[in-house]
Structures are given as structure tokens and as C-alpha cells.
Amino acid sequence: MSLNHSFSLFLDSFLILDPFTISHFLSNSMASSLHTQTKTNTNINAMNGTSAAADDSKSHLSKKPRLHTPPQPSMITPSDVLSEFSHHDPSIARINNGSFGCCPSSVLSAQQQLQLQWLQQPDHFYFNQLQSRILQSRRTIKDMINADHVEEVSIVDNATTAAAIVLQKIAWGFAEGKFHPGDAAVMLHYAYGAVKKSVEAYFTRAGGYVIEVPLPFPVNSVDEIVQEFRKTLERGKQNGRRVRLAVIDHVTSMPSVVIPVKELVRICREEGVDQVFVDAAHGIGCVDVDMKQIGADFYTSNLHKWFFCPPSVAFLYCRRSTNNSDLHHPVVSHEYGNGLAIESAWIGTRDYSAQLVVPKVLEFINRFEGGIDGIKKRNHEAVVEMGEMLVKAWGTHPGCPPEMCSSMVMVGLPACLGISSDQDALKLRSYLRDKFGVEVPIYYRAPKDGDVGPLTGYARISYQVYNKVDDYYKLRDAINQLVHNAFTCASIPN
Numbered sequence: 001m002s003l004n005h006s007f008s009l010f011l012d013s014f015l016i017l018d019p020f021t022i023s024h025f026l027s028n029s030m031a032s033s034l035h036t037q038t039k040t041n042t043n044i045n046a047m048n049g050t051s052a053a054a055d056d057s058k059s060h061l062s063k064k065p066r067l068h069t070p071p072q073p074s075m076i077t078p079s080d081v082l083s084e085f086s087h088h089d090p091s092i093a094r095i096n097n098g099s100f101g102c103c104p105s106s107v108l109s110a111q112q113q114l115q116l117q118w119l120q121q122p123d124h125f126y127f128n129q130l131q132s133r134i135l136q137s138r139r140t141i142k143d144m145i146n147a148d149h150v151e152e153v154s155i156v157d158n159a160t161t162a163a164a165i166v167l168q169k170i171a172w173g174f175a176e177g178k179f180h181p182g183d184a185a186v187m188l189h190y191a192y193g194a195v196k197k198s199v200e201a202y203f204t205r206a207g208g209y210v211i212e213v214p215l216p217f218p219v220n221s222v223d224e225i226v227q228e229f230r231k232t233l234e235r236g237k238q239n240g241r242r243v244r245l246a247v248i249d250h251v252t253s254m255p256s257v258v259i260p261v262k263e264l265v266r267i268c269r270e271e272g273v274d275q276v277f278v279d280a281a282h283g284i285g286c287v288d289v290d291m292k293q294i295g296a297d298f299y300t301s302n303l304h305k306w307f308f309c310p311p312s313v314a315f316l317y318c319r320r321s322t323n324n325s326d327l328h329h330p331v332v333s334h335e336y337g338n339g340l341a342i343e344s345a346w347i348g349t350r351d352y353s354a355q356l357v358v359p360k361v362l363e364f365i366n367r368f369e370g371g372i373d374g375i376k377k378r379n380h381e382a383v384v385e386m387g388e389m390l391v392k393a394w395g396t397h398p399g400c401p402p403e404m405c406s407s408m409v410m411v412g413l414p415a416c417l418g419i420s421s422d423q424d425a426l427k428l429r430s431y432l433r434d435k436f437g438v439e440v441p442i443y444y445r446a447p448k449d450g451d452v453g454p455l456t457g458y459a460r461i462s463y464q465v466y467n468k469v470d471d472y473y474k475l476r477d478a479i480n481q482l483v484h485n486a487f488t489c490a491s492i493p494n
Helices: 050-062 078-084 105-120 122-145 159-175 193-204 222-236 261-270 340-345 358-365 371-394 422-436 469-484
Strands: 153-156 184-188 209-213 243-249 275-279 298-302 314-318 408-412 442-444 457-462
Touching (some): 078 105, 122 340, 153 159, 159 193, 184 222, 209 222, 261 275, 358 371, 422 442
Parallel strands (some): 184 209, 243 275
């Protein structure tokens, strides 16, 4: 069982050297946990933390005062962060954290130690460490997302795997006669492409009817999204259909917009939607994630995008009040039937190290001022300011107001670049990377009827603790040079 000891470190004074970069590196109050590892109990209750939770509830009365103060963690400094991300290519302006995330060197080192321990003595690691360490990670996640119980948290490879788990359950509902052909699922038009494919593979093939919410972009207010969502739910219920599932993004990928998930989940409850699945691939570390406040049946988020974990690891939250007895990992192995969390903790021999370093990642995060909340706030403020700088330089506009941005902003590109297709957007992305050393995704927005001089291209810029202002100046100057040279996407060879 783990004993958690917290302490706070207060700074008397600090000096802000750069509003965009150095503020990431200053540390304030932080919490750190020291863990005492006991021999792993391989029965299912121990793997789910049941007995440990009971012991924790009693330990507050019997705990003896500590006789010494635990060592205080070091404060993060600018040189520390440079060292933590020194494996990044210094010649590249890496403003695309949203796609692949990042992982500090200290966490990579911890991961490599775990990999080595497995290779040194796999029999010992499997029987005496693996499951207890996964449980420790699940407990960390449970506390981070304000879930009621560790049994509600499963660790999987990524949000795409989590979507397959949820949609597989829904598909079985059709096969077993619980749902009827034509019953509906509602999802956003800007849902992630892989999730759309999963809906097609599981829900549509099972006989379900999918209705997409046609969201506007650029978007000016939350009300626009709420109105379209309500109208789509009404269409879904036409002709006596039941809406069995709503798939809602927390932060859409391309274009990137923060969706009012709490309000949309509440609307689903009012309108009798059976179950709600929130796809938050960009959730934890990027926006506020609180299971009690959001109220969804299922919620998934990658930990390798904005939470500094190595790839790839994600969590799937399944609300305890929901009937989840038929939730199963799509890879069936020896733990089948023992509950999703246990099934997911062993899907055969593979590298589980990314799932085991979650507590180490939290230690890294808590070295920053305000922990994860402080990082989110500073990233948001910095990326909004960088977006404003770019649209001013290019004479364009952002894709949504600041309050609908996370740590990513959609920035309009000059119309003269001639972005006229998804293929053009991909070619420009490659051109910026290969010719200018700038990594940034480009979004093609097809013009609508009646548009006058529309912007058809947007760059999605991200901001993370390793970024600096020069990264965004590099993008600004690259686009300005292309405009000056009368460059168009048509001039890029296929």
C-alpha cells in the first residue's frame, strides 16, 4: 500500500525574465508522493485497489507523526527545462505539440530503467511489480481527474483504443437485441478521423444510424455549438428513433476548438440520450478535466500529448453507475472477464513501461509553479498572444475567440497562398518543415456559399513549456517570405 505525504514549498520572491518562456520554469507549491512498495497481491481485488482503499480510509487515525521532513524536490529552472528537452532538434521550430506531445528526459530515463528491469528478470517483474505499478498509475490518474474510484479508471494505449472499447460495447447492444436497427448515434462533424472510422466499423455496421453535428468554423461563440447540437439531437429522434450514444470531443483536433462538454452532456441527459462518450485526446494537461463536473459515462484522454508521458498511453474513465459488465478490451487475453481495468493491464507480452511512469510524470509537472493548472494557464495565455501576433503580421484572423482556445490556436493564413484542398494543406505543411524547419499542421477550410474573400487555410499552433517566442517568429517570417515571393501551393510538386 502507498502512504502519501504532501508538503508545500513557498517562494519568497521571483524574477520574471520572459513572459512567454521563463514563466514556465518558475516553481511554487507542489505536491510529491513517496511510495512504499509491498509484494504484489495478484488477486483481482488487490489489482483493482479495493483492499488498499479500505486501508487508506483507516490510516489517517493510526498514522504516527513523521520524525523527519522528507527531502524537498528541486525547483525547475530555465536550464533544467533546456536539459529536459535537449533531445529535441534545436534547428526545428516545434510548434506542433498537439499532434505527438513531448516527454522530458527524466521521465524517459525512468522509463528506460523499467524496460531494463523487465529485460533483466521478466519473471520477477511480471509477478511482483507490473500489476502493482499499473495500479499505482491508475490511482494517480483517478486523483487527477476527480473520479470516485480507481475501478473507474483503465489504462490503454491511446484514445483510439478507448473509442474502440466503447463502440464495441454499443455494437453488441445491436447484436443482442437491446438496440434496434436505425437507432442513432450523434457525433460532431469535426470528430477525429480515427474515431469516425471506429463509429463506421462498429456502430454503422451493426445497424446504427449516425448523425453529424454541423459545427461552424470559424466559430464566434459557444452558443453556436450548443444550438447546432440541440438541432441535431432533434433530428436524431425523428421517426421514433432512439439516440443510443453521443460522441463529443472536449477539444476538437482540426480545427482546434474547445467544446462546452459539460453543457452538451447536460443536454444529452435532458433529451434522453442513453450514453455519452467524451473523446478528449487533447484533454488532460490542456483543459480542465473533472469527471464529477463533466458527468459523462465514458471519458478518454491521451497522457502522451499534454501530460508529458512517453508514447503511448491513455486512460479510459467508465462511470461506475453505468452498466459496464460488457466492456472489454478488443485484444482478448488471459484476464478476459475480470473487468476492463484488469483486462487492459495485461493484453499479452509487450512494453508496458509508458503506463508505469505516470507517477514520475506527475513529479516533473509539480516542479512548475501551480503544477498542471499553472502550466495550462501559461500555455493558453502564451499561445493566444502568439496567435494574435501572427494574425496581425499576416492581416488575417483567428479561428475562434480566446475563451474557446486551449493550448492550441487556429491562425488564418494569407489567402494568396492558394490553399484549395486537403492535399494543398498537407503539401504546405511538408514544405514548411523541409524548407524552413517549422513543424505546424495546416487545415483546409472549404469556402461556403456566399463567402466573400474567405480564408481557406489555417495553421494550428501549439504552445508547451519548451517553446520560445522565436519558434513563432520563425513561422511568421517563413509565411511572409512565401507571400513576398508570390508563392502558391500550386507551385509545390505533388
